[in-house]
Amino acid sequence: METVASRSTGDFYTRHFAVDQLVEKTEGETLILNIGPQHPATHGVLRLVVEMDGEYIRRCEPVLGYIHRMHEKMAENRTYTQYLPNMGRVDYLHALAWNWAYVGAVERLMGIEVPRRAEIIRIITCELNRISSHLVWAGAYLLDLGAFTPILYTFADRERILDILQIVTGSRLTYCYYRVGGVSADITPDFLKMIREFIAYFRPRLPMYRDLVTDNIILRGRCEDIGVLPVETARSYGATGPVLRGSGVAYDVRRAEPYSLYDQIAFEIPVGTAGDAMDRYRVRMAEMVQSLAIIEQAMDMLSDGPILSKDVPERIIPPRGETYFAVEGARGKVGIYLLSDGSAIPYRVKLRAPGFSNLHVFAELSIGCLLADALSILGSLDLVIPEIDR
Numbered sequence: 001m002e003t004v005a006s007r008s009t010g011d012f013y014t015r016h017f018a019v020d021q022l023v024e025k026t027e028g029e030t031l032i033l034n035i036g037p038q039h040p041a042t043h044g045v046l047r048l049v050v051e052m053d054g055e056y057i058r059r060c061e062p063v064l065g066y067i068h069r070m071h072e073k074m075a076e077n078r079t080y081t082q083y084l085p086n087m088g089r090v091d092y093l094h095a096l097a098w099n100w101a102y103v104g105a106v107e108r109l110m111g112i113e114v115p116r117r118a119e120i121i122r123i124i125t126c127e128l129n130r131i132s133s134h135l136v137w138a139g140a141y142l143l144d145l146g147a148f149t150p151i152l153y154t155f156a157d158r159e160r161i162l163d164i165l166q167i168v169t170g171s172r173l174t175y176c177y178y179r180v181g182g183v184s185a186d187i188t189p190d191f192l193k194m195i196r197e198f199i200a201y202f203r204p205r206l207p208m209y210r211d212l213v214t215d216n217i218i219l220r221g222r223c224e225d226i227g228v229l230p231v232e233t234a235r236s237y238g239a240t241g242p243v244l245r246g247s248g249v250a251y252d253v254r255r256a257e258p259y260s261l262y263d264q265i266a267f268e269i270p271v272g273t274a275g276d277a278m279d280r281y282r283v284r285m286a287e288m289v290q291s292l293a294i295i296e297q298a299m300d301m302l303s304d305g306p307i308l309s310k311d312v313p314e315r316i317i318p319p320r321g322e323t324y325f326a327v328e329g330a331r332g333k334v335g336i337y338l339l340s341d342g343s344a345i346p347y348r349v350k351l352r353a354p355g356f357s358n359l360h361v362f363a364e365l366s367i368g369c370l371l372a373d374a375l376s377i378l379g380s381l382d383l384v385i386p387e388i389d390r
Contacts, residue, residue: 030058037066041144041375044385057374060366062359064389071390075349080106080316088174090351091387093133096126097329099178104259105325105336106180109318117305118182119260123298125165125177127291132161133330134284141379142213145222150213157202164194180316181309192299199292206289214285223278227365227377230275238357241332242283243381247275253328265297277380317344331355331382355388
């Protein structure tokens, strides 16, 4: 389909939609409306071109390309090590998942075994990062729906996680902590103490969120039976993560395609039943509980040892070949396809961004719904536009 980014509204209307299909003979005219690319509810430069029949959406088309940064092309003129910082800028809210997917792909191609201590550190830090990502989503989503107070709570709790991760990563957002063969810095007893203190603080906060927000009749009215996503539709679009699990499919990369030491850790996979925006909300809130349990088990498994494999050469030059490595990010399946020609620079890197697939279910879910409900559906998908428009 031809891009609409540089076309006028009239051109878009005549090119995509036949008038006799859109306007029933006995009804009034429809309206083409642009939501974005500069709109607070799109959380980035995303443009939605919607055809309105009064307050109801008849058709919608997402338009990308406003923040394209050519991450995949940049991989073709950087060494494997130089490309590492890019990963923290694809999805800045769960940067460590992208860190892990990239170094995991290189390790798989080079046959490098990561030390046990480094694997456990990755699990601890990645799950902390997952909680911080979900907190940002929850606060921003509720703000989109008109509730201001919750974002103050979620961001205050998130700040505690950032204080912890800053100690070992040296950063608060665009992390570049993982390395091929391990991690860049070891953790300390004080670091673990701060995590245990955070868990003791945060776990009792979750019932507060339930009383304040989850069981609130206003939120339920904005989310229940809104944006119901059938399993077949989710699968056809390649949706993963909480979007897919909200529809009742217990697919989680940590279970379906186990990596690291996740197969040695006990945790549940929260799923929904109705597949609506409320189920997607509840799945993410439940995932934070599971992440706390994973972190506690990982800390109990921690033992002394190296944090970087002795098999890592001074220069990262994988042999000729290709590989694929996937991890479970906060928004779904994060995948890295890596093709090496035997040189110090990747021949091709393909990034599988979960938000790209999740976004496109919106075009179907929005049909026939109110414009106000469309923003609730869009927020329930937890989109990070720089990841989608990578």
